[in-house]
Amino acid sequence: MTVTIIGLGLIGGSMAIDIKAKGFAGRIIGVDSNDDHAAAAIARGLVDEVMNLETAVTKSQLVIIAVPVDRTRLLIPEVLDLINGNTVVMDVGSTKAEICATADEHNKRKNFVATHPIAGTENNGPNAAVSGLFEGKLAIICDPEKSGSFALELVRRLYNTIGMNTVNMNSKEHDLHAAYVSHLSHISSFTLGLTVLEIERDEKTIFELAGSGFASTVRLAKSSPEMWSPVFIENSNHLLNALDAYIEKLMLFRKSIKNKDASHLYNLMKEANEIRRVLDGNKLTEVKAVI
């Protein structure tokens, strides 16, 4: 099978590595509007060749769109216009409702599958692509009832091949939850980075006092503005609600600290500790099973 990947960044590049290594695709064509990225992808052997979008798409049985979400929305009708009846088109964007709404207007909607693989790092570009990025993780497939079964089957097989399980989700539900669980994390981390950089003109002190806790919390502040700016804007309604809820909680901390109210502060943190149970849920069950 020939697969075209549009956008040879962290996600597109890492997919290229794994679908080639696992034999899912015999030939991978890369498309990238950034010539340096295209050249780097060739140099690293991520793709077999680089072509313009039109030529690449018409030669492929599967087209993976892996560019920022605003550009994904522009590309979907363009790519669907180009394909023949059996070609499958999928995207991997972090927001899904607007992308699905765009695809819904196209008469080849059944050829399109909206997905969100929950995987990534704070790095970007073709040089950030790594093997095994998706292994053991989850890919969300949105509004599967709008996709043809041939398309769903191919996309699920792709994700299974690179080590992912898939779950279905409504695209609007996806964006609501993603605002809280993913997008808000990024904003809080970017904000932490900005705040510390502003006060700490003496970088030596940041470095000396930065334990693994700070490094972990601020990690996402290294993420790509090119990718995240469109995500935040596209999901602005849910994200503004999430931000307001976050600011409300932050003010509870502020008030308790100002009033030196140790007991309220303790209770807020004890409540937040519950996240351990959610995140470690599976692990705890495994440990119990071993005991």
Added chain:
Amino acid sequence: MTVTIIGLGLIGGSMAIDIKAKGFAGRIIGVDSNDDHAAAAIARGLVDEVMNLETAVTKSQLVIIAVPVDRTRLLIPEVLDLINGNTVVMDVGSTKAEICATADEHNKRKNFVATHPIAGTENNGPNAAVSGLFEGKLAIICDPEKSGSFALELVRRLYNTIGMNTVNMNSKEHDLHAAYVSHLSHISSFTLGLTVLEIERDEKTIFELAGSGFASTVRLAKSSPEMWSPVFIENSNHLLNALDAYIEKLMLFRKSIKNKDASHLYNLMKEANEIRRVLDGNKLTEVKAVI
């Protein structure tokens, strides 16, 4: 040498493991007001024996106070009263100005060394203690001019033995910087945990959408309220300033998202990206050196 460790939690317990393994102390006495923790420390072999504070301190050449910072302040005069002329007392708390001010009032101030090893995990208690926790990390020594050279020498030797370098810092400066680099990280992470837990009553969705990014940003929300509540209250002045700066930046994000101002949003994130250079500074230099 006989060393007493007061507080057999993550830090006290992990120190016990390493100073015993490295032969720094022949005998380690544990003191803990929590009987379960004391029993667990004995069961895990973290300490050789458990005693009451008075007996333990009078038998030791070095006393390490590793309890929450409010209790550290209460313990310092009590422990200094008990020691003879050559015994060294150190603490490992995350705030330093109030602790130093308390010690300054004691006539055995020269026997005391105020320290902050920049190491930890989000886990706590004697069962969270691990070998190698301090390896390759930095310990801050505050107001060293107030400590006797015999005391400083012993404490530096201890930290070097468990793999740490030491740097000196003024205790007030320490607390100012720690508010931004460490304490604010914890508040932002606790707040993220609270916010997501409140909206996501369906834990399955958190689990499905939680990538490594969320896990990393929310990790500190698992931290001990017992430890952090006194830290936040003790450092409330600096921390309130840090929180206000953070909220100000957060409002810039909120405004850009509300106005769908992609370019301002991009610039905010690009500025925050600078944290990569600070945190990876050493690594980048190494890479360059290799090339």
